[in-house]
Amino acid sequence: MSFRIHFFDPTTALLRILGMIASGQTSSRDTPYGSRPPAPTALAGPVNCSRRQRVKNDKPSSAQSLWIDEMLRVRDNRDKAAFADLFEHFAPRVKGYLIKSGADGTTAEECAQDVMTTLWRKADQFDPTRASVATWVFTIARNRRIDMLRRDRRPEPEDLPWGPEPEPEQSQVIELQQESAKLVSAIADLPQNQRKLIEQAYFGDLTQAEIAKITGLPLGTIKSRIRLALDRLRHAMK
Amino acid sequence: MTDKHERPMTEATIKHHLDEATLLAYAAGTLPEAFNLIVATHLSLCDTCRASAQAYDAVGGALLDDDSAAMTAGSLDQILAQLDNGFDAPARHVSTSDIPTPLHSYIGDDLESIRWRPVGMGVKQAILRTSKGATARLLSIPAGAAMPDHGHHGTEMTLVLKGAFQDDDAYFGRGDIEIADSDVQHIPVADIHEDCICLAVTDAPLRFQGILPRIWQKFVRI
Numbered sequence: 001m002s003f004r005i006h007f008f009d010p011t012t013a014l015l016r017i018l019g020m021i022a023s024g025q026t027s028s029r030d031t032p033y034g035s036r037p038p039a040p041t042a043l044a045g046p047v048n049c050s051r052r053q054r055v056k057n058d059k060p061s062s063a064q065s066l067w068i069d070e071m072l073r074v075r076d077n078r079d080k081a082a083f084a085d086l087f088e089h090f091a092p093r094v095k096g097y098l099i100k101s102g103a104d105g106t107t108a109e110e111c112a113q114d115v116m117t118t119l120w121r122k123a124d125q126f127d128p129t130r131a132s133v134a135t136w137v138f139t140i141a142r143n144r145r146i147d148m149l150r151r152d153r154r155p156e157p158e159d160l161p162w163g164p165e166p167e168p169e170q171s172q173v174i175e176l177q178q179e180s181a182k183l184v185s186a187i188a189d190l191p192q193n194q195r196k197l198i199e200q201a202y203f204g205d206l207t208q209a210e211i212a213k214i215t216g217l218p219l220g221t222i223k224s225r226i227r228l229a230l231d232r233l234r235h236a237m238k
Numbered sequence: 239m240t241d242k243h244e245r246p247m248t249e250a251t252i253k254h255h256l257d258e259a260t261l262l263a264y265a266a267g268t269l270p271e272a273f274n275l276i277v278a279t280h281l282s283l284c285d286t287c288r289a290s291a292q293a294y295d296a297v298g299g300a301l302l303d304d305d306s307a308a309m310t311a312g313s314l315d316q317i318l319a320q321l322d323n324g325f326d327a328p329a330r331h332v333s334t335s336d337i338p339t340p341l342h343s344y345i346g347d348d349l350e351s352i353r354w355r356p357v358g359m360g361v362k363q364a365i366l367r368t369s370k371g372a373t374a375r376l377l378s379i380p381a382g383a384a385m386p387d388h389g390h391h392g393t394e395m396t397l398v399l400k401g402a403f404q405d406d407d408a409y410f411g412r413g414d415i416e417i418a419d420s421d422v423q424h425i426p427v428a429d430i431h432e433d434c435i436c437l438a439v440t441d442a443p444l445r446f447q448g449i450l451p452r453i454w455q456k457f458v459r460i
Contacts, residue, residue: 080318080321083318083321084314084318087309087314087317088314089305090302091309091313091314092305092306092307092308092309093302093303093304093305094302095307095308095309096302096304096305096306096307097301097302097304099307100304105307108307109309109310109313112309113309113313113316113317116317117317117320117321120321121325121327121328122328125328130292131292131295131296131299132296132299134299134300134302135292135295135296135298135299135300136299137299137302138295138298138299138301138302139295139298139299141302142265142266142267142298143267145267146267150267152270152271152274152369153271153274153368153369154267154271154274154278155271155274155275155278155279155340155343156278156340157278157279157281157282157288157291157338157339157340158247158281158282158331158332158333158338158339158340159330159331159332159339160332161332163330179296180296180299180300183296183297183300184300184303187297187300187301198297198301199301201262201263201266201268202265202266202297202298202301203301204268205268206263206268208259208260208263208393211259211262211263212258212259214259214262217297219290219293219294219296219297222293222296223289223290223293224289226289226292226293227285227286227289230285230288230289231285234248234285
């Protein structure tokens with residue numbers, strides 16, 4: 001028999017149940033994780049008070065900031081309710097990615113379950129100063145795709161000597177998450193043909209020459225942020 | 239905390255980096271194994287490219303936006319039931335030798351125990367076992383010696399692990415990666431101070447000039 005333990009921040013829980021989360025600046029809210037990232041703008045749509053429901057949000061960039069909360073609860077509290085929320089959001093997306101990459105429905109489903117299990121098991125490797133949750137989930141899914149679908153090996157770079165900082169500066173978390181959100185918007189705004197090329201590159205097999213034709217990815221700022229985070233990690237424990 | 243390495247794994251002096259297309263392909267997961275290996279090894283030494291690679295991961299994350307493939311009913315409960323199962327926590331892999339971790343499962347962690355095969359003119363190689371589509375080898379070039387004159391079909395990437403080489407005006411030290419496409423005809427020369435050990439990956443056979451090297455080519459699988 002499975003049951004869920006709910007660890008709610010009462011303020012946030014109330015706001016979500018009412019389906020209204022005020023937009024605006026980060027307000028310092030008391031959680032075990034420090035102050036929260038910026039809240040998404042007001043959400044419209046039906047609300048279901050019998051359980052926490054993820055209301056459909058047409059601004060994917062805002063939704064990303066919610067997942068940090070869930071992810072940190074999984075990491076620090078082994079919170080299964082938070083995991084369930086992550087599963088409901090990401091499992092179909094991972095399954096969709098695998099299907100677009102050529103997997104049949106059954107394999108894609110199996111793989112997606114595997115990816116979510118890995119998310120649970122490797123939660124302590126998630127670093128919110130270097131990646132959004134979606135990015136991190138993507139890397140797990142990509143590795144499983146190579147392993148299971150392509151039956152190939154993908155060597156990974158050497159681990160950093162130490163894991164992510166247990167209590168990173170919130171400003172650094174926020175900045176990286178905002179950069180990730182901006183990248184999502186920028187990609188959505190790309191001309192159709194460029195967007196299509198990028199999808200083909202990530203879901204299929206393009207030659208190096210075809211990949212070289214991809215332009216318009218504004219990666220300068222996010223690269224810098226990630227580089228700064230790496231530098232901090234290199235020096236953090238000295 | 240004492241650091242076991244004599245020097246940090248990352249090299250601050252890297253001037254020759256991976257190109258954007260390769261970084262994107264690595265993030266997308268579409269490179270053959272040998273290229274994955276040389277990219278992963280370079281990233282172990284180069285934080286600039288590691289940050290770039292993670293930026294391309296973020297592109298992948300941005301593309302995870304299609305939720306139309308619903309999971310079957312009960313799949314969540316199935317997973318929840320298994321979450322408490324024991325599992326081995328993944329170990330952290332940090333190299334204590336000059337050889338970055340991604341290479342360990344291919345060649346071990348000790349340069350002294352590599353089984354070299356002579357290629358001619360003092361150059362030695364060790365071919366790594368990787369999947370089809372590309373070849374990875376370690377090359378050892380004696381101090382001051384030149385690689386046999388060759389051009390390529392396809393793409394060749396050469397990553398310095400020890401020592402250095404000069405190619406025309408460009409100097410490649412530990413961590414530097416040289417990328418050469420099929421137009422390039424080049425003669426890298428190892429630095430005079432020590433033997434140069436590189437990881438070299440190609441997606442096509444090398445073309446050697448002259449008759450003798452071509453005979454070697456058949457025998458040594460270059």
